[in-house]
Amino acid sequence: MIGIEPVVKLLSDLVAIPSVNPCFDDGNGEKEIADFVAEYARKVGLEVHRQTVLEGRENVVVGILGSGDETILLETHMDTVTAKGMTIEPFKPEIKDGKLFGRGACDAKASLAAMLQALVEVANRGTPKCTVWLAAVVDEENGFNGAQKLLSSGLNAHYAIVGEPTSLNIVIAHKGTVRGKIVTKGISAHSSQPEKGSNAINHMAKVILALERYDAELRVRQHPLVGSPTLTVTMISGGSGANLVPEFCQITVDRRTLPNEDPMAAWDELKRFLQSQPDLLDLNFEFAEPDLVNWGMEVSADSLPAKRLIYACEKFGIAPQLLGVRYASDASVLMQGGIPSVLFGPGSIDQAHTSNEWVEIEQVVAAQKVFEALIEG
Numbered sequence: 001m002i003g004i005e006p007v008v009k010l011l012s013d014l015v016a017i018p019s020v021n022p023c024f025d026d027g028n029g030e031k032e033i034a035d036f037v038a039e040y041a042r043k044v045g046l047e048v049h050r051q052t053v054l055e056g057r058e059n060v061v062v063g064i065l066g067s068g069d070e071t072i073l074l075e076t077h078m079d080t081v082t083a084k085g086m087t088i089e090p091f092k093p094e095i096k097d098g099k100l101f102g103r104g105a106c107d108a109k110a111s112l113a114a115m116l117q118a119l120v121e122v123a124n125r126g127t128p129k130c131t132v133w134l135a136a137v138v139d140e141e142n143g144f145n146g147a148q149k150l151l152s153s154g155l156n157a158h159y160a161i162v163g164e165p166t167s168l169n170i171v172i173a174h175k176g177t178v179r180g181k182i183v184t185k186g187i188s189a190h191s192s193q194p195e196k197g198s199n200a201i202n203h204m205a206k207v208i209l210a211l212e213r214y215d216a217e218l219r220v221r222q223h224p225l226v227g228s229p230t231l232t233v234t235m236i237s238g239g240s241g242a243n244l245v246p247e248f249c250q251i252t253v254d255r256r257t258l259p260n261e262d263p264m265a266a267w268d269e270l271k272r273f274l275q276s277q278p279d280l281l282d283l284n285f286e287f288a289e290p291d292l293v294n295w296g297m298e299v300s301a302d303s304l305p306a307k308r309l310i311y312a313c314e315k316f317g318i319a320p321q322l323l324g325v326r327y328a329s330d331a332s333v334l335m336q337g338g339i340p341s342v343l344f345g346p347g348s349i350d351q352a353h354t355s356n357e358w359v360e361i362e363q364v365v366a367a368q369k370v371f372e373a374l375i376e377g
Helices: 006-015 031-043 105-125 145-152 200-218 263-275 304-314 331-336 361-376
Strands: 047-054 057-064 071-077 094-096 099-101 131-137 159-162 170-174 176-185 230-238 248-257 285-287 292-294 322-325 341-343 358-360
Touching: 006 031, 006 099, 006 105, 006 361, 031 047, 031 057, 031 105, 031 131, 047 145, 057 105, 057 145, 071 105, 071 145, 071 361, 099 105, 099 361, 105 131, 105 358, 105 361, 131 145, 145 331, 159 304, 159 331, 170 304, 170 331, 176 200, 176 263, 200 230, 200 248, 200 263, 200 285, 248 263, 263 285, 263 292, 304 341, 304 361, 331 341, 358 361
Parallel strands: 071 131, 071 159, 159 341, 170 322
Antiparallel strands: 047 057, 057 131, 094 099, 099 358, 170 341, 176 248, 176 285, 176 292, 230 248
8 A cells, every 4th residue: 555644554454353242143353453553553652551341342442642741542442343245245345436435433442543543653753741541442342341341440531532424514412321121021832822812012012102201302302412212123933833922022222312311210110111002001011130231421512521622623724513412422421520521533424334334534544633633732
């Protein structure tokens, strides 16, 4: 790749390393990409630390010690979603028409490349005023365990920029998530005599219809940046045989919360709603404890990270919008730990997780320059 920007070569190398989250069938984890990031940083003299999060899965924290008092945290994730169903070679990065294609190119290896190369360029010029840590974490696409470990390690900063595909805009608010399971129980019987049984799937159909009514009620609530809370049934399973009345059915429910809404309070509200529905009073259904609980986040437009990013962007003629988004990120974990955070990075969320995922190279280069300006003040 002679003649291309170092950050583009770095992004190509990152995309070529499969790092699918192990929650997916084709997931191999982040070990190989963590090794690469650590070695890349070590070769140029950056300080390198590794944090064990889960078995075989480590955060990589690299940085520069500055001469001043301020500390900036740049944070993004190394894991990707599944590569199954892609219409391009997922781990053979291709550059075409000003875009780089491959799994993770947009979400979020473009941000990782821009952040890491910015640190390299700043380090080559000497000691910056502020101390900067770049945390490349695991497990953002599933349970946010990497970000949680980062906080529990004691790392602190005056503010954080979380790398996500924002089209070089600044995200100051996003939703949270609470995700859990609901189970209905019935009585098994031979399907030739269904009257002798009690059909758990039929019961669940009534629950799902009630959840549709609840979702409609939620949409009346509005937040100026992220819209309304939502509820989605995302998975269903039940029954044990083609000729048996099912005695068991289970669904997974994904509830998206508003930025300052307590996720567990939202889950409890969902329980109360279902338990109050007249058509469900005679059904046998249970709630499991949520599998995922993650707060939303929101900072003001004049918060420290927003102001610093706006200033850095304007140095390069970029006029970022201040936005809210409907997805969740590691920023909410950092916010719960007391670190004011915003989202910023190259690429559009519209390309994330897609079958031909790509990112505009021009945005990756621009993001690197913005991160350099941010670090150097």
